[in-house]
Amino acid sequence: NAGVTQTPKFQVLKTGQSMTLQCAQDMNHNSMYWYRQDPGMGLRLIYYSASEGTTDKGEVPNGYNVSRLNKREFSLRLESAAPSQTSVYFCASSGVKFGNTEAFFGQGTRLTVV
């Protein structure tokens, strides 16, 4: 049982390049989320998805797009990376298991845009 898996763990991009961060969960959760965490800060919600086929903007969606490919996978795309997008990105999923609500995170992706 892997939980939430994010790839890659580290990435360096040049300004203007594009990339997709991948996230997959194997816990059969309905909800999935993408966050960014800047140094010394809390987590800010970029986008979230309540179920397959639906996505909604969070607090800081500008410069990002997402796809909820199926129940398991939720990807985050940077179309034209900017230095301000240098951050650690976390994917999370949430659901109910055995009557208990849970929300787990992936290991994070450390992205540097130069």
Next chain:
Amino acid sequence: AQKITQTQPGMFVQEKEAVTLDCTYDTSDQSYGLFWYKQPSSGEMIFLIYQGSYDEQNATEGRYSLNFQKARKSANLVISASQLGDSAMYFCAMREGIQGAQKLVFGQGTRLTINP
């Protein structure tokens, strides 16, 4: 408006003492959930405990308990018998919204340092 407020940027506690980390929240929803996470220096986010707005009992999980005061809109984390390994950032989070469109938003965190 800030949805989740953690007013203690840093806390210093002696090993074996109990510690309370504060969290207040703001929502007009009747149905919501509150989470606490631990983030050690290695960076991963570790799920600690969850409290639903309709849960009548305070949630407990090992040495962690959540002091839920609904009328005051507070959801403080209590760690009993603190250990050196408890030193980390701690984040409070709230899930709100109608079923099927629920956001999960975080406070700014509290850095807890356990002294030997």
